[in-house]
């Protein structure tokens with residue numbers, strides 16, 4: 220078979236040679252990726268084009284929680300790939316029904332909607348909340364309250380609800396009736412949540428915004444105010460859910476139950492899937508045709524997600540996450556103690572942790588990430604003042620030790636270069 224390019228030349232059978240430079244030549248420049256191009260991964264190990272090994276403490280931004288190329292997930296995906304890939308929404312499929320059963324048995328929810336990403340899960344949640352309030356209380360109850368620094372995705376609705384103005388610049392006109400309040404401030408919430416509010420959305424642990432856990436009092440107060448004002452409480456657990464903070468979902472540890480919960484990231488361990496979970500009462504706002512998506516709950520994605528859920532949602536697995544969290548926090552606190560002029564504190568929950576830059580190093584979290592990469596350790600930022608550390612949940616004590624050593628070497632190198 221011959222494959223022709225747009226000039227009619229035969230494209231060679233062997234794959235093109237591509238490097239980091241190719242990115243600038245062919246990609247829309249929405250990202251500035253590292254010079255390192257990962258080609259292979261196993262567990263927390265990643266190898267680049269040169270064969271150099273890295274210890275991955277990013278998990279693809281809290282996605283590959285069960286490690287790269289997890290063999291159990293790979294087997295499940297391959298078996299499903301030989302069974303059936305896709306059916307349209309005229310038909311349901313067995314994997315998605317099993318996944319919905321498992322998620323509703325594991326959580327407060329009795330209904331699930333599936334899509335392909337966190338943004339889409341939130342988009343569904345915001346649409347559902349607006350329609351629920353409109354049907355029940357009339358069209359004036361449309362206001363959505365969200366927190367400053369929050370992140371809810373990149374569709375026009377979700378960036379507008381998100382609390383970071385830089386992400387909406389240039390995209391006006393934006394969806395209306397959205398207000399932002401300071402996170403963890405109960406008085407501000409009480410003032411903002413008026414009778415025209417249909418929903419309040421919050422991340423139990425803010426991820427992109429700087430790895431900041433909500434206080435239990437804050438989430439309890441939001442629950443109470445929402446009940447008083449007939450507003451729905453939406454927890455965006457796209458980043459902090461699926462075992463990341465030590466319980467299957469963060470709301471379980473806080474003991475505050477939302478009306479709608481969104482999940483994505485680790486749900487598919489890298490196979491794209493998002494979910495919106497809610498109660499039967501709220502779910503029935505949507506009827507046939509109210510909302511939809513071609514791929515949502517596709518058999519491949521649902522098969523992987525069900526396996527992920529089965530592995531994560533056991534007492535032993537979650538106990539291990541909490542143990543690893545203690546080990547990692549101890550390691551990081553040791554680094555803060557030894558480099559107090561570089562790092563101010565460790566914060567976060569479970570294996571969603573942040574190292575906050577000290578005053579003298581404000582704005583330089585990316586320098587730490589770059590220095591760590593040079594030592595063979597992959598880390599993330601959460602804004603300019605926080606280094607975000609989110610290893611796969613299967614991280615071992617040995618890998619935590621190794622990451623601590625590499626991070627110390629990185630900071631030493633950074634100090635020497637300054």
Ligand SMILES: *Cc1c(COP(=O)(O)O)cnc(C)c1O
Pocket residue numbers: 335336337338339341370371372373422426427455456457458459483484
């Ligand atoms: C990543 C993230 C999203 C967006 O998810 P996408 O899959 O990128 O659309 C939404 N909310 C939170 C809290 C996130 O961390």
